[in-house]
Amino acid sequence: xxxxxxxxxxxxxxxxxFLLAALGELVVERAGVLNLGVEGLMAxxxxxxxxxVYHDGGHLxxxxxxxxxxxxxxxVFAVVAxxxxxxxxxxxxxxxxxxxxxxxxxxxxYESLTVKGLPRLALxxxxxxxxxxxxxxxxxxxxxxxxxxxAIWATFANTKLGLVVRAIGENxxxxxxxxxxxxxxxxxxxxxxxxxxxxxxxxxAVVYTPLWADGMIAGRGWIAIAxxxxxxxxxxxxxxxxxxxxxxxxxxxxAQATGLDVPSQVLASLPxxxxxxxxxxxxxxxxxLKLNGVASLGEPFER
Amino acid sequence: xxxxxxxxxLMKGVAAAGLTGVLGGRVAMAADEPLxxxxxxxxxxxxxxxxxxxxxxxxxxxxxxxDKVRVTVIENIPEGPDADRIMNKTVxxxxxxxxxxxxxxxxxxxxxxxxxPAVTVLHASGFQVAPNFSPxxxxxxxxxxxxxxxxxxxxxxxxLGSVSAFAIPELITSINAFTLGAQVVNPDVEVSVVWVxxxxxxxxxxxxxxxxMAQKCDVIFSNAQDTPSVISACEEAGxxxxxxxxxxxxxxxxxxxxxxxxDWSPFFKASVxxxxxxxxxxxxxxxxxxxxxxxxxxxxxxxxxDVMTRxxxxxxxxxxxxxxxxxxxxxxxxxxxxxxxxxTLPDGEIVxxxxxxxxxxxxxxx
Numbered sequence: 001x002x003x004x005x006x007x008x009x010x011x012x013x014x015x016x017x018f019l020l021a022a023l024g025e026l027v028v029e030r031a032g033v034l035n036l037g038v039e040g041l042m043a044x045x046x047x048x049x050x051x052x053v054y055h056d057g058g059h060l061x062x063x064x065x066x067x068x069x070x071x072x073x074x075x076v077f078a079v080v081a082x083x084x085x086x087x088x089x090x091x092x093x094x095x096x097x098x099x100x101x102x103x104x105x106x107x108x109x110y111e112s113l114t115v116k117g118l119p120r121l122a123l124x125x126x127x128x129x130x131x132x133x134x135x136x137x138x139x140x141x142x143x144x145x146x147x148x149x150x151a152i153w154a155t156f157a158n159t160k161l162g163l164v165v166r167a168i169g170e171n172x173x174x175x176x177x178x179x180x181x182x183x184x185x186x187x188x189x190x191x192x193x194x195x196x197x198x199x200x201x202x203x204x205a206v207v208y209t210p211l212w213a214d215g216m217i218a219g220r221g222w223i224a225i226a227x228x229x230x231x232x233x234x235x236x237x238x239x240x241x242x243x244x245x246x247x248x249x250x251x252x253x254x255a256q257a258t259g260l261d262v263p264s265q266v267l268a269s270l271p272x273x274x275x276x277x278x279x280x281x282x283x284x285x286x287x288x289l290k291l292n293g294v295a296s297l298g299e300p301f302e303r
Numbered sequence: 304x305x306x307x308x309x310x311x312x313l314m315k316g317v318a319a320a321g322l323t324g325v326l327g328g329r330v331a332m333a334a335d336e337p338l339x340x341x342x343x344x345x346x347x348x349x350x351x352x353x354x355x356x357x358x359x360x361x362x363x364x365x366x367x368x369x370d371k372v373r374v375t376v377i378e379n380i381p382e383g384p385d386a387d388r389i390m391n392k393t394v395x396x397x398x399x400x401x402x403x404x405x406x407x408x409x410x411x412x413x414x415x416x417x418x419x420p421a422v423t424v425l426h427a428s429g430f431q432v433a434p435n436f437s438p439x440x441x442x443x444x445x446x447x448x449x450x451x452x453x454x455x456x457x458x459x460x461x462x463l464g465s466v467s468a469f470a471i472p473e474l475i476t477s478i479n480a481f482t483l484g485a486q487v488v489n490p491d492v493e494v495s496v497v498w499v500x501x502x503x504x505x506x507x508x509x510x511x512x513x514x515x516m517a518q519k520c521d522v523i524f525s526n527a528q529d530t531p532s533v534i535s536a537c538e539e540a541g542x543x544x545x546x547x548x549x550x551x552x553x554x555x556x557x558x559x560x561x562x563x564x565x566d567w568s569p570f571f572k573a574s575v576x577x578x579x580x581x582x583x584x585x586x587x588x589x590x591x592x593x594x595x596x597x598x599x600x601x602x603x604x605x606x607x608x609d610v611m612t613r614x615x616x617x618x619x620x621x622x623x624x625x626x627x628x629x630x631x632x633x634x635x636x637x638x639x640x641x642x643x644x645x646x647t648l649p650d651g652e653i654v655x656x657x658x659x660x661x662x663x664x665x666x667x668x669x
Contacts, residue, residue: 006517014510104347104379112349114535114554209506213530214347214379218504249507253514256497257464259664264470264498 003254007247009134012142014246017042017204019145021224022231022238023152024196029228030156031189032169032296036092037077038197039221040099045070045198046205047103050212053115059206063141066202067195073099074194078187085300096221104214117210141203148196153235165189169294172301182301197221223272230279232292241279248274337373338579339398340364343390345405346503347378352529354378356548357404357427360567364575372575373398382407390415394422400578402571403427405502406471412436416585423578425571425588428473430654433585439570440473440654442591443547444480445621446563446599447524448628449614450545451484453560453602454522455492456610457543458485464520465496466511468527470668472656477547479660480628481524486662488610495520496665505532512536512544522560525551534559543603552601561602569595589650592622629653634661 021038028035045066052062073095081091118139126136156162165185167175172182204220205212223245231238252267283289342361344354358376365374375398380386386408394401394415399422403412406428416424416436429438454463463485467474478496485492495518497511505528512523512533525533525546531554537544538555545560552559570590577583590596599618602611620626631642636659642648659667 003514003517006514010510010513017506111347112351112530114531117539204506209509209532211505211530211532211535213349213503213505215503216505216530218501218506220506250510250514253497253499253507253511254517256665257495257511257514257518257520259495259666261666263668264500265668268498268500 003251003258005131005134006254007250008132009137010250011243011247012135012138012146013208014250015242016142016145016246017200017208017220018224018227018245019149019239019242020200020203021197021221022227022242023145023148023235024193024200025225025228026231026233026235026238027152027165027196028189028193029294029297030169030233031165031186032172032294032299032301033078033082033186033190034088034092034298035074035077035081035095035190035193036089036225037074037094037096037099038193038224039217039219040096040101040103041070041074041194041197042099042201042204042221042224043103043215043217044073044099045201046217047107047110047201047212048198049202050107050110050113050115050205053206053210054110054113054212059118062206063199063202066198068198070099070198070201071191071195073102074190074197075187077194078190082183082186082190082300085302088298088300100215107212107214110212112211112213114211115206118207139207141207145203149235149239156235169296172296172299176301176303186301197224200224227275227279230276230283232279232283232289233294234292237279237282241275244278245271245275336397337371338368338400338575339393339396340372340374340400340402340575341390341393341398342374342376342402343380343386343393343404343408344376344378345380345382345386345407346529348376349530351531351549351551353527353548354404354529356565357402357567359549360565360571361402363568364572367572368575387411387414394419399423400575401425406469406473409438423574423583425574428471430587432587435583436585437574437588439567439588439590441547441565441597442589442653443473443477443563443565443597444628444653445591446547446597447477447481448484448621449599449618450524450561450563451481451486452488452610452614452617453606454481454524454543454545455485455488456607457560457603457605458489458492458522460519460521461489461492462518462520463492463494463522463524464512464515464518465494465524465526466508466515466528466533467496467498467524468502469500470498472654474526475659475667476653476656477526478524478663479656482660482662483628483633487613492662494663494665496663498668502527503529505530508532509536513540516540516542531555543605550601559601559603560606562600564598564600565596566598567596587650587654589654592618593624635659636661636663636667 048069049062049066077095080086081088120137123136127133227241231241248271348354401424403426409429424436426438482494499507509532522543531551534551535554543558543560547563550562627647629648631646632644633642635641
């Protein structure tokens with residue numbers, strides 16, 4: 001296996017935690033809500049999932065619990081930020097810190113323990129192609145995240161539900177005037193975002209790096225939020241950004257392993273630089289940015 | 304009792320403590336107050352790893368002094384202003400013995416020592432010395448040299464790898480000695496290094512291990528990782544691996560090569576004794592096999608018996624001081640002379656090492 005095969009084989013799995021969390025945040029922001037607590041929601045989900053797998057509860061239950069647990073935690077955000085119309089930035093940060101604190105607290109006795117990950121499934125035929133074959137040998141969660149990406153893209157593009165969520169993000173007053181409950185839809189969006197962040201955390205703790213350590217999310221939640229913004233709230237670009245980020249971070253490690261003479265600090269910052277650059281270039285069209293941007297993002301809704 | 308605080312639980316106390324600080328100034332310590340010992344570390348304390356080794360090193364101190372000491376471990380403190388603030392707080396709370404458990408705490412910890420002559424500070428992996436400030440470091444290189452010999456004997460590809468945290472002298476020295484030891488058994492061995500530029504990012508560490516495996520490295524040195532991220536990934540892939548500080552054999556029952564274990568208790572005990580007696584004198588504490596601080600444990604039974612005999616012979620020579628891994632001739636990676644034939648690198652140059660030996664394939668980041 002050479003460096004290119006290594007990057008191709010690992011790219012999708014490396015992207016999955018970012019992708020899941022960013023897709024969730026995309027739905028939240030599309031509905032006009034800014035939830036900055038993703039990092040903490042991921043950590044909370046990761047901790048729940050790890051504890052369940054560690055006690056032989058199985059991966060399925062772990063993912064369900066992580067999704068539900070983080071969704072419930074994100075509803076605390078919804079009650080404060082949407083119900084009581086508190087500042088969304090401050091509330092999101094607070095919930096994020098709460099999630100990290102809770103994960104550290106309940107995860108304390110599991111520190112540095114390990115569990116078994118999930119087996120990888122190979123797609124017939126495709127996985128036997130030389131060089132790119134590794135791309136088609138992934139665990140089931142990766143395949144499901146790709147399906148979720150398609151589903152969310154299709155929902156926004158083709159369904160009434162998608163249009164309602166977008167309308168509420170664009171102009172909540174108008175949406176309200178024609179009879180949609182802005183707060184209900186926003187609550188649902190926040191819960192969905194929380195669930196996705198929980199799943200992302202679960203993936204990180206019981207599949208990708210099957211161990212628990214306080215702080216293991218290591219800023220991935222923040223990168224997910226950044227991906228949504230740099231992906232200009234478009235599902236396809238967020239997917240691209242997540243893959244790019246995953247691929248370039250693996251590239252940095254692969255390049256060092258092959259002995260390339262580039263300072264490792266530069267390689268470590270490359271994923272950030274390249275992702276910002278590429279997504280920046282493709283979203284350089286300001287007219288398009290205005291079109292895709294969410295008009296009421298972060299503003300509390302008052303009838 | 305050991306108080307395990309996390310940064311977050313500490314935050315709650317900061318406000319209250321700040322208030323008492325303002326109102327009462329520093330509370331004078333009564334003579335019968337227990338000696339407050341605070342250990343600050345950058346990662347969480349687990350069952351294994353650097354933080355665990357430091358915390359475990361304080362156990363004999365607690366056993367010896369009982370309720371005459373009060374030990375607080377503050378974990379998960381990133382290097383930087385946050386750490387300075389927390390170390391300042393713990394000292395102003397009356398804890399007169401501070402162990403700053405990471406290289407990056409150096410400047411903040413040194414300032415504390417200068418401002419508070421009554422406080423004794425031990426600082427991990429640094430080089431600054433003051434009358435009440437001792438840097439301490441383990442001669443990991445003595446152990447990694449021995450494991451390098453074992454690694455070269457077991458490697459089929461002749462390629463070894465290391466997942467390393469930051470390119471600081473301590474870690475560079477470990478990699479160099481690992482390479483030199485490997486060359487004793489196989490002169491053509493090649494060592495690749497991946498710097499993850501983080502003390503703590505299990506996912507990235509595991510990715511780095513996989514990147515090395517993709518380059519056909521079949522023995523991997525987990526250099527300064529606090530979780531079994533690298534070790535467990537290696538077990539899964541059937542690749543031999545070893546680490547520093549405390550044994551991770553339970554995470555890799557088949558492919559665990561060994562552990563360069565550290566036992567800080569003799570040093571911590573001696574330093575606390577000196578502090579209590581008022582005789583503490585800051586000095587560079589660079590401790591190894593002969594100080595009973597470093598020991599290689601959990602050797603893998605797959606290591607061929609003849610190689611094991613050679614390893615044990617060299618281990619004995621390191622222990623009695625008649626051999627150092629950094630004995631010339633040693634060539635640097637750039638081809639220039641590192642250590643001249645017949646001379647041995649003094650400790651002062653070992654702790655400041657900023658070059659790779661020939662055989663390390665990855666260029667050193669500048």
